[in-house]
Structure formats: C-alpha cells, structure tokens
Amino acid sequence: MTPQTIEELLQDPVFRLKFLELLDRDPAFREEVRRKLLTDELLALPERVERLRLEIHKEFERVWKAIQENNRQIAALTERMERVEAQIATLAQQVQENSRQIAALTERMERVEAQIAALTEEVRDLRRTVGRMEERWGLAHENMAEDLMPRFLASAGRQVRRSAMVQFDGEADLVLEVEEADGRRVTWVVEVKGRVWGPRPFEQVLERIRDAVFRSWLQREGFPEPVIPVVFGLAIYAGAEAMAQKLGVGLYEARRGEVVAPPLPEP
Incomplete structure (x- = not known):
C-alpha cells in the first residue's frame, strides 16, 4: 500500500480524532504542538508585557521620589526666603544668591515636568498598545x-x-x-x-x-x-x-x- 501523504492523513477522520485525543491526554505533546503553532514572538509576548509594566512602575517610582525631593527643596527654600525678606535691607548679596538658586530650581522643575509629560505620553502609548492587543487577541x-x-x-x-x-x-x-x-x-x-x-x-x-x-x-x-x-x-x-x-x-x-x-x- 502506498504510504499516505501528510495531506491525506489530515483528511482521514480517524487520524484526526486520534491526534486530538493525543492532544487531550498528553500535556507534553500538546505543549510541543502549541510551540510549533505559535511564533516565538507570541510565546514571549506575556513576558515582554510584564517586563514593560515593571519598567514603567520603576520609572513612576523614580519620578515620584524626584517630586518628593523637589517638594522638600521648595519647603526649605520657602523658609530660607522668609529669613531673607526680614534681612533684605542689609543682605542684598544673599538675596541675589537666593535668586540664582530659585532660577536653578525652576530650571530643574521644568526638566522634571518635561520628564513627567514624556512619561505620561509613554503610558498613553502603552495603553493604546494593550488595547490593540486585547482587541486582536482577546475579543476576536x-x-x-x-x-x-x-x-x-x-x-x-x-x-x-x-x-x-x-x-x-x-x-x-x-x-x-x-x-x-x-x-x-x-x-x-x-x-x-x-x-x-x-x-x-x-x-x-x-x-x-x-x-x-x-x-x-x-x-x-x-x-x-x-x-x-x-x-x-x-x-x-x-x-x-x-x-x-x-x-x-x-x-x-x-x-x-x-x-x-x-x-x-x-x-
């Protein structure tokens, strides 16, 4: 008898039923078939999403710590400015130095705000990407x-x-x-x-x-x-x-x- 081709086997109901039964009872074989059917990119997708989520979480923590540090600096600067106002007549030099510090702090705050804006946009992009993924893989x-x-x-x-x-x-x-x-x-x-x-x-x-x-x-x-x-x-x-x-x-x-x-x- 001429050996059957793979196309002929796939058309054979008995072969197909046995193949499906083997998938049901053999987890190792089912995993091997799954890895053959799915691309490496799809298999790695959950890990990539989780890694991206952790990176975003770390970035949020870093920005939050920077904001807290800036708040502490602003509080210290406010206290310092109150003392400067009481001595402003005789401490013009100190006022100029404080003005320089305020300018530097403002520049730092602008950089932080720019970083926060960029991070916010990245989060929006991530949400849009996750939404497309859910639409493609979750609700199809x-x-x-x-x-x-x-x-x-x-x-x-x-x-x-x-x-x-x-x-x-x-x-x-x-x-x-x-x-x-x-x-x-x-x-x-x-x-x-x-x-x-x-x-x-x-x-x-x-x-x-x-x-x-x-x-x-x-x-x-x-x-x-x-x-x-x-x-x-x-x-x-x-x-x-x-x-x-x-x-x-x-x-x-x-x-x-x-x-x-x-x-x-x-x-």
Missing part, C-alpha cells in the same frame, strides 16, 4: 461568534433581534435576544472559547446565568426570560458533545454550526 473569538451565531440560528428558523457583548469578572459574554420559530422571544447567553474540551466552559456559562448580578443586568437591559445557556467554540474536541448533552447546554462550532441543540422550555 467573541466578534466571530457575534457574526456567525445569527447565521446558524437563521438556518433553524430563529431570528436574532439584538445582541450585546458584556464583560463580567474579566470574561466577555455574548448575549442574544432570539425570536424562536413560534414567535417566542428568549435570551441566549453564549460562552465563547477558542477551544472547547472538558466540562469547564459549560460550567462557566451555567454559573453565569445563575449569577444574581448578571441576571439583574439582563433584567435592566430588557432581555426576556427564559435564559438559555450556550457554548460557542472555534474548535471542539472529543467529549465536548457528550458533556454539553449531560449538562444541558447548547453547543455550536464555528465550522459546523449547531452541534448540540440548546435546551428550550416547553411553550
């Missing part, structure tokens, strides 16, 4: 889900009437107001993940819809009851479908659409 999956879910629902006779992206505890959730085929309106809370395996994504969305603060937000925004838990993943691994069915959570994949139908209450 949620944006994809927001684009694809209405298409998947429309194919089943459902219509998305409105959607919202809301963040709670650092996690972004996609909330959809969905009109069912029979005209009922319900709320879908979609937990979005890049990869779905194990029970955690399903537990997270169930925890979210039980959260009192989150339910209060849904009520204030006018999202209707009942609330339906759904997980959306770019890639779904072995066992995820069974877990979704066991926990009563809808499951969607970016390529295939609906994998497990969400649990809808009786009309």
Whole structure:
C-alpha cells in the first residue's frame, strides 16, 4: 500500500480524532504542538508585557521620589526666603544668591515636568498598545461568534433581534435576544472559547446565568426570560458533545454550526 501523504492523513477522520485525543491526554505533546503553532514572538509576548509594566512602575517610582525631593527643596527654600525678606535691607548679596538658586530650581522643575509629560505620553502609548492587543487577541473569538451565531440560528428558523457583548469578572459574554420559530422571544447567553474540551466552559456559562448580578443586568437591559445557556467554540474536541448533552447546554462550532441543540422550555 502506498504510504499516505501528510495531506491525506489530515483528511482521514480517524487520524484526526486520534491526534486530538493525543492532544487531550498528553500535556507534553500538546505543549510541543502549541510551540510549533505559535511564533516565538507570541510565546514571549506575556513576558515582554510584564517586563514593560515593571519598567514603567520603576520609572513612576523614580519620578515620584524626584517630586518628593523637589517638594522638600521648595519647603526649605520657602523658609530660607522668609529669613531673607526680614534681612533684605542689609543682605542684598544673599538675596541675589537666593535668586540664582530659585532660577536653578525652576530650571530643574521644568526638566522634571518635561520628564513627567514624556512619561505620561509613554503610558498613553502603552495603553493604546494593550488595547490593540486585547482587541486582536482577546475579543476576536467573541466578534466571530457575534457574526456567525445569527447565521446558524437563521438556518433553524430563529431570528436574532439584538445582541450585546458584556464583560463580567474579566470574561466577555455574548448575549442574544432570539425570536424562536413560534414567535417566542428568549435570551441566549453564549460562552465563547477558542477551544472547547472538558466540562469547564459549560460550567462557566451555567454559573453565569445563575449569577444574581448578571441576571439583574439582563433584567435592566430588557432581555426576556427564559435564559438559555450556550457554548460557542472555534474548535471542539472529543467529549465536548457528550458533556454539553449531560449538562444541558447548547453547543455550536464555528465550522459546523449547531452541534448540540440548546435546551428550550416547553411553550
């Protein structure tokens, strides 16, 4: 038998399933694959961001100490100027010296202010950079889900009437107001993940819809009851479908659409 090429192997469902199972149970192999897929620059990105944060923190401390030192110098100079004012008639020479010191202090303060302004601009640049990183690496999956879910629902006779992206505890959730085929309106809370395996994504969305603060937000925004838990993943691994069915959570994949139908209450 002619040996299979790598392209043929990748088209083989059995090979692909075994490959995914190996990723699930072998952390060392999974790490090796991750390092093959991600560039060195991406792997090093968290360390670079942390190093930059520490550098900024140190710079803030240095500037703050300089400001404190300047404040002490200003206080000393004020006390000195009060004595000079009392002796100004006979101490003109001393006044001139103090004037020179004031000019030097003013020059130093201007330099410090310039440094603070430059540092402030650097911090703004860093915030803009972090914002772009979050947009690129943090919310890309949620944006994809927001684009694809209405298409998947429309194919089943459902219509998305409105959607919202809301963040709670650092996690972004996609909330959809969905009109069912029979005209009922319900709320879908979609937990979005890049990869779905194990029970955690399903537990997270169930925890979210039980959260009192989150339910209060849904009520204030006018999202209707009942609330339906759904997980959306770019890639779904072995066992995820069974877990979704066991926990009563809808499951969607970016390529295939609906994998497990969400649990809808009786009309």
